[in-house]
Amino acid sequence: MPKRADIEKILLIGSGPIIIGQACEFDYSGTQACHALRQEGYDVVTTQLGVHALSLIYEQDFHVIFTDLNLPDASGLDIITEARKRIPSPQVILITAFASIETAVDAIKRGAYDYLTKPLSPDKVRVTTRRVIEKLTLTEQLDLLRQEVSQCFGFENMVGKSQCMYELRKTILYAAKSTGSVVITGESGTGKELVARAIHYNSNRKDNPFVPVNCAAISKDLIESELFGYAKGAFTGALRDKVGFIELSGGGSLFLDEIGETAPDFQVKLLRVIQNGEFNRVGEASFKKVDTRFIAATNKDLKKAITEGSFREDLFYRLHVISIHLSPLRERREDIPLLALYFLNKYLQKYPDNKVIDLATEAVEALTNYDYPGNVRELENAIEHALIFGHGDHITLDALPVAISGASRRGREGSNAVKSIPNTTLIKPMKIAKYEFERDLITSALIRCEGNISKAARLLDIHRQNLQLKIKEFDIDVDSLK
Incomplete structure (x- = not known):
C-alpha cells in the first residue's frame, strides 16, 4: 500500500468510455x-494502453487503479496481476461492459x-x-498501531542492567x-502482564x-461463562449468545492473571481446552476448535496450592512448559536508577x-x-507523585512519597551514633495535621489539573x-485555581 500523501493518486486505464457510458471516446482526461x-x-493520471499503464505503475505510487477489462494491447486481469506484484501495491478496480461471474471470480x-459494470x-x-x-487510511492506521504496540512491549521497555x-x-x-504454555510467577507489581505482552508481541x-x-x-x-462464553x-x-475470552483470543494469546485464584472444578475444564484445543460454550453441546496460546501468571506458590488441594497438579504441569520468575525490585537495586x-x-x-529535567542525588539514593x-x-x-508535587528542575527527596522519603530520613538518623531528642513543639495534633x-x-x-x-x-x-465533598469541607475555591 502506498504511503498516505496529502493528495491521493489515481490511475484510469481504458481505450474508450469505460467509466461513463456516453463519455468522450479515447479521451480520458475529458471524461x-x-x-x-x-x-x-x-491527482488523476490517465492512459489508454496496458503497456504504458504498467510503466506508470512501476514508476509511480498509485493508491487506486481503475482498469477496463479489454484493452487494445492487454487484459485488465493482467493489469491486476502485475499491479499486485508492486510493493507497495495499489487497490485495483476492474470495469467491464459485460458482467460475468467467472471474470469476477478471476479478478x-x-x-x-472490486468489480464494476x-x-x-x-x-x-x-x-x-x-x-x-x-x-487504505484505516489499514495504515492499523499498521501504525501495531508498530506502536510492538514498540510498547518490545525489549527496549525491559529496563535494567542486572543479570536477572x-x-x-x-x-x-x-x-x-x-508455542508452549507459559507460567509467570512473581510478587505483585513485578510486571507479569508486561512480560506476557512482550512474549505475545514478539x-x-x-x-x-x-x-x-x-x-x-x-x-x-x-468465570466459566466469561471465559467459555x-x-x-x-x-x-442469557438473552443472546456471548463470545467468551477464549474464543476472542483465537489465533492469539490468552493471558490468565492470578490463575491461582480459580476453583478446581473450573481448572478441569480449562485443562481440557489446553489439551484438546476445543471447548463448548455454557449451554451448548457442540464443541468449537480454538487455536490460542495460554500464558498464566500468579503471585502464589502453586506447588503449595497443589499440596493444599486448591490447584490441580495436572493443570500445573500442562501450563509449566515454560516457567518465568520475576525477581522483586529489592533484589535488583542496580536497576532502580535506570x-x-x-x-x-x-x-x-x-x-x-x-x-x-533530572533526579537529585539524594532522591536517587532514597x-x-x-x-x-x-x-x-x-x-x-x-x-509520577514526585513530578506532581515537586518544585524546581530536579526531583528532590521532599517530592517523593512519604514512605520513601521517610524511610531515607530514618535510615540517616539511625546511622548517627547520637540521636537528637525530637522537638515536640513542632508536632501538631493528629487531627489538625x-x-x-x-x-x-x-x-x-487541582492546581496540577487546572x-x-x-x-x-x-x-x-x-x-x-x-x-x-472534600472541596466543600476544606472550602477550596476551585475557580481561583483554573
Missing part, C-alpha cells in the same frame, strides 16, 4: 469520471478490490474511490519463538488478539509543562535504598463525588 475525481481533490482471486455514474466512481481511500534482567530478556525471546501471533483476563476479579460463579437461554439473563529515569521521561510526556513492597508499580507511582495534609494534597492536585475536578479525582484515585 466525467476524471473530472469528478479531480473535483474531489485527487478477485488475482487481488482486485458499465455504465457508471460520476457519483458511483466518487463513492467507490472514497471507500477505497478510507480502507539479562536472563529475563533471553527467556522472553525463547518463549516468543515457541511472537508470530502478534497480529492477532492478546486477551488479558484477571481471574481474581471474576467471581467463581461467572454462553448460548442464548443457557441461564436466566527505571526511575525511564518513568521520569514517560511522565514528562504526560506533564509537558513540568520543569523537571529510591535505590527503599524496599518497594509494591515493586516496579510502586516505583512508577512514586515518580491530617486536615492540613488532605487540604494541601487536594489543592495541589481546576478540573474530574481529572483531579482520577489523579488522586478517588470518586468525583467524594472529591467534591
Whole structure:
C-alpha cells in the first residue's frame, strides 16, 4: 500500500468510455469520471494502453487503479496481476461492459478490490474511490498501531542492567519463538502482564488478539461463562449468545492473571481446552476448535496450592512448559536508577509543562535504598507523585512519597551514633495535621489539573463525588485555581 500523501493518486486505464457510458471516446482526461475525481481533490493520471499503464505503475505510487477489462494491447486481469506484484501495491478496480461471474471470480482471486459494470455514474466512481481511500487510511492506521504496540512491549521497555534482567530478556525471546504454555510467577507489581505482552508481541501471533483476563476479579460463579462464553437461554439473563475470552483470543494469546485464584472444578475444564484445543460454550453441546496460546501468571506458590488441594497438579504441569520468575525490585537495586529515569521521561510526556529535567542525588539514593513492597508499580507511582508535587528542575527527596522519603530520613538518623531528642513543639495534633495534609494534597492536585475536578479525582484515585465533598469541607475555591 502506498504511503498516505496529502493528495491521493489515481490511475484510469481504458481505450474508450469505460467509466461513463456516453463519455468522450479515447479521451480520458475529458471524461466525467476524471473530472469528478479531480473535483474531489485527487491527482488523476490517465492512459489508454496496458503497456504504458504498467510503466506508470512501476514508476509511480498509485493508491487506486481503475482498469477496463479489454484493452487494445492487454487484459485488465493482467493489469491486476502485475499491479499486485508492486510493493507497495495499489487497490485495483476492474470495469467491464459485460458482467460475468467467472471474470469476477478471476479478478478477485488475482487481488482486485472490486468489480464494476458499465455504465457508471460520476457519483458511483466518487463513492467507490472514497471507500477505497478510507480502507487504505484505516489499514495504515492499523499498521501504525501495531508498530506502536510492538514498540510498547518490545525489549527496549525491559529496563535494567542486572543479570536477572539479562536472563529475563533471553527467556522472553525463547518463549516468543515457541508455542508452549507459559507460567509467570512473581510478587505483585513485578510486571507479569508486561512480560506476557512482550512474549505475545514478539511472537508470530502478534497480529492477532492478546486477551488479558484477571481471574481474581471474576467471581467463581461467572468465570466459566466469561471465559467459555454462553448460548442464548443457557441461564436466566442469557438473552443472546456471548463470545467468551477464549474464543476472542483465537489465533492469539490468552493471558490468565492470578490463575491461582480459580476453583478446581473450573481448572478441569480449562485443562481440557489446553489439551484438546476445543471447548463448548455454557449451554451448548457442540464443541468449537480454538487455536490460542495460554500464558498464566500468579503471585502464589502453586506447588503449595497443589499440596493444599486448591490447584490441580495436572493443570500445573500442562501450563509449566515454560516457567518465568520475576525477581522483586529489592533484589535488583542496580536497576532502580535506570527505571526511575525511564518513568521520569514517560511522565514528562504526560506533564509537558513540568520543569523537571533530572533526579537529585539524594532522591536517587532514597529510591535505590527503599524496599518497594509494591515493586516496579510502586516505583512508577512514586515518580509520577514526585513530578506532581515537586518544585524546581530536579526531583528532590521532599517530592517523593512519604514512605520513601521517610524511610531515607530514618535510615540517616539511625546511622548517627547520637540521636537528637525530637522537638515536640513542632508536632501538631493528629487531627489538625491530617486536615492540613488532605487540604494541601487536594489543592495541589487541582492546581496540577487546572481546576478540573474530574481529572483531579482520577489523579488522586478517588470518586468525583467524594472529591467534591472534600472541596466543600476544606472550602477550596476551585475557580481561583483554573
